Amino acid sequence: xxxxxxxxxxxxxxxESGRTSFNLRHLSLILVALGILVSGYLSYVKLTDxxxxxxxxxxxxxxxxxxxxxxxxxxxxIAWLGLATYLIIGGLLLFQYRTPFLRxxxxxxxxxxxxxxxxxxxxxxxxxxxxxxxxxxxCLTHELIMTILFIVTCxxxxxxxxxxxxxx
Numbered sequence: 001x002x003x004x005x006x007x008x009x010x011x012x013x014x015x016e017s018g019r020t021s022f023n024l025r026h027l028s029l030i031l032v033a034l035g036i037l038v039s040g041y042l043s044y045v046k047l048t049d050x051x052x053x054x055x056x057x058x059x060x061x062x063x064x065x066x067x068x069x070x071x072x073x074x075x076x077x078i079a080w081l082g083l084a085t086y087l088i089i090g091g092l093l094l095f096q097y098r099t100p101f102l103r104x105x106x107x108x109x110x111x112x113x114x115x116x117x118x119x120x121x122x123x124x125x126x127x128x129x130x131x132x133x134x135x136x137x138x139c140l141t142h143e144l145i146m147t148i149l150f151i152v153t154c155x156x157x158x159x160x161x162x163x164x165x166x167x168x
Contacts, residue, residue: 024156028093028110031149035086038142042066042079055137064134070127078124082142085117089149107160111153118150 045052045066054062065071071078089110096106121143128135 024152024159025093028149028152028156029090031145031152032086032090032093035142035145035149036083036090038138038145039079039082039086042138042142043077043083046077046079052138059133059135060137061134062136062138064132065128065136065139068132070124070131085113089113107157111157114146114150114153118146121146
């Protein structure tokens with residue numbers, strides 16, 4: 001049996017058994033879930049005005065970051081927009097292969113949303129380091145998650161654009 005036949009038979013057996021291997025889409029969904037947790041916590045803090053758990057001392061000062069003029073856009077807290085963004089990305093990922101429109105354009109749509117969120121996150125990092133000279137570990141965690149999600153999304157899009165799609 002040739003190695004190609006072995007690979008084909010293994011792939012067929014995996015498909016028939018219903019098992020799927022861990023892939024970049026699964027990693028994206030995990031990152032989105034983590035992003036929802038972090039931005040959900042930030043949204044909860046904004047909504048209820050409870051004190052935020054924050055690393056004390058040094059350059060870390062969550063109150064300065066959370067209450068700065070940069071923490072809102074058109075009077076909407078950035079935390080709420082971040083939560084909405086993760087929910088949108090999650091919805092697109094979940095339905096990407098379930099509707100004809102998203103099967104065709106979902107990868108590029110997800111990339112566009114993640115690209116915008118990544119660029120805006122990098123702007124917020126700049127604001128924290130240069131303008132406010134104060135850091136929030138929750139905000140930096142969100143920005144790290146978004147950076148990793150951006151990298152994973154780039155690989156997913158590259159794979160989508162280089163893998164031929166066969167219609168059945």
